[in-house]
Amino acid sequence: MIGRQPGTAIIAFSLGQFAYSSVLATLYIFNSIRETRSKPYDITFPRGVWKEGDSTSKVYFSKKTTHLAGSIWLQTIFKHCLTEGDKFLISLLLPIADQGVYAVVVNYGSLIARLVFLPIEEALRNFFSKLLSPPVNRDNLKLSVTVISTLLRIYIYLSIFAVAFGPMVSSYVLQFLVSRTWLDTDAPVVLATYACYIPFLAINGALESFVQSVAAPADIKRQSSALLAFSLSFAAAAYVFMRPLGRGAQGLVLANMFNMAQRIGWCIMWIEEYYSRIRNTPNAAAAVREKKGDNESENSLTKIVYFDKPWGWLLLACPRSIVFGMVAGLAPTVWILGQVSTFKGLLQHVFLAVLLLLSILFAEKELILEYVQKYKAKTKAEEVAKKK
Template sequence: MATTGPSLLSATLASGSSLVLLQLFSRVVTFVLNQALVRLVSPQVFGTTSIQFELLLSTILFLSREGVRNALLRAPSNVASSSNQKVANQLITNISLLPVLLGIPTAVLSAVVYLGSSSSVTSSQPHFRLSVALYVLAAFFELLSEPLYIRTQNELRFHVRVRAEGTAVMLKTVVTFLVLVSATEEWALLAFAFGQTAYGLAMLVSFAIACSDSLDFRPKRVSVTTQNRTESLLFEPALFSLSIAMTGQSLIKHFLTEGDKFIVSRLSPLADQGGYAVAANYGSLIARIVFQPIEETARVFFSKTLSSSTAESETKKTPAGSREALQTAATVLLTLLLAFNHLLLFAVTFGPPYLSLAICLVLPRKYLATSAPSILHVYVYYIPMMAFNGVLEAFFASAASPADLRAQSRWMLVFSAAFVAAAVGFARGFGMGDAGLVWANVANLALRAGYAWAFVKRFFREQGAGDLVGWKRAVPPLPVLAVFAGAAAIVRGSASSYNGVPLHLIAQKGHLATGVACLLGCLLTCVVLERKAVMQLVGPLRKAR
């Protein structure tokens, strides 16, 4: 049975809710764990595991699977006949095995390069090489589960991933904590390595159990008849070409995404790497809980919706179904952008005046002397930009042709050069230190989001639906902007008057009361002035459900 627009929207919205709850659970658990870990281990150990080891892990996983994963989201969820469905499923299965094959040389090469380039201070830590080997093993466990992950995603069985990741996060947390509290400081690196290995193994076992009805993932050739000609295929040509294009692009994209960690791991002392890791963990908490699930579910929704609109327009020779799908995609995109614009307003208005107080309350004392506080101040601007870029690039990845991907890759080379120049300039030239790297990331994300938005406009225009998207529909009205500007002036004036007052809740109670009053005023303004506009925007989505 076909996956219709409304049922697809309902499934992806349910998926988004489930993933937000999963991220909330996993990040709260991780946050509590980190609060304990940063008190149990030194900044040097935390910097090695959270910056360098995590960078090694993400490099292996991202380069091996990201391109294939995004390409296969466009695979049709169903085909007209059962025989054709069986053929299509086998071709998709064959492509889904590529991350495992790519992962072996990628893991070996990444580990060799990392070990060869590690400083003597880093590599002299106890059990360093064994910990690296365990992180590589953990990455390979995750890659072995990738064909099963792709199958469940294309079958819209999102609950499988929620259950698998929830189990894996809990197991990783328990293993890491138990090793740390039961062993000496010498085992600190191995504690994190054992925890990550447990995570990868739990992911593999969970997906294997969920797909136990069919675990035969041997690549098989199938016979396909097209235009009275039968040919033997191992991969579906269009999806394979798209997978190769996206995999090739992933190297550049990975550098742009993790470029700050690359630079920090090479240039900053281990203690500052620990401070950077703590700041990143705290600063990106909201992004990981809310925006990462939104980006992932948006990518699934846009991929399925836009591919189905193309299929309908080709088979029915009418733009009616395609127009409806395009309108739904545009509404989802604009609704998300409107929400993120409000996030930006709240972050810029209330973040800077109250962040110093929050840092002193949450951040462990030994990290106050690191780069963590200055980095967290930049996250006020970094998090909203992550949100904008995430959803816009999700749309781009869902609709772009191989030619579009090649064009984006060329521009990403330009963005990479700009990022490196900005990172060096901000961090060294302007004396911002590690915070300068985050500012460079903000600029990089803004360029990427702008490029993706230009693609969105062009895509809808070429589909004859340019009227469906417009930036004005995603921006709050002027009265709302004016209220936020007034609130920003008030809370900054309050912060100035409390300058020099101890950073404690009781001592700062007047400043906090001012912030709460202004926050309530901004929320009330949004509800009163934007309720009608928001209802008009999300009305089609409610009907679709």
């Protein structure tokens, strides 16, 4: 209501954000107090524990946990500043018209990342931090490889759809999201480029969730140093794309893709190093190389043999060759059809997307059947347990 008055829209938006965060924080605190009433601890006042071998003094905060929490908190602040760096660059290097185009594209283009990928990332942080907390056993290691590899493969399939069809349908979709006047600007081109940027966001989010869940404080510091170096290279790339090459807002999206590619590469190297340490640790390696159970099929995605192979977890994430063949066959047709400008053209692209989806389902039929069988077996076991 305040925003209806001239010049107050930004203040009204800020008050809305403040109200949202206040209610959310209050609900978290209320829920935490309620949940801890029946537990031997509470969050209202810290309780000390006696030092080991010393009954005269208490410890209120674990030094190791406090140090780790501080490192993660500092990295969160640091990453936030790096994330907002593109806003500083566009205000310095782009005219106001290009700034408006970039704002519109980012706000609509990032909806998928905020609504779909962000909740998955938060769930992965919780999952991996519990699953791979020391001591790590064979089953947990196998499950971690299964989850990260399967998720990456799904993201790669989504990336194929985004890169193949996103640039073609972006301008047609944009006219329904905003007014048609934006079609006369660079917004369609920038949105088409942003469609190719979304896969980078998804893959990077999954990989960084794994890293931050199992990394030690020293690894967090290494990552922060790498992020700083990547951000400097991002700023240089953004300047080159926007000024000398004259790509405007599109150049900033390309620079973001370059930055995300570096972060993805660093995470891949770190995860491989993590599994390599496990393979080279005698006790862990012995646990990993246990004989495969009878209930694990030969074509199972979770074959334990991949623990013994360098980059095995990444090989499991690669799509089947039939999918690449289908993409190679459909790509010329997609580009011949060109940009979608009518509803008929949209239906043609949808038909091709359905064909691609069917090829993916056919390529992954063994994996899908495996999970269906496991689900049926689990359901049957639960029914038997209830009868007993």
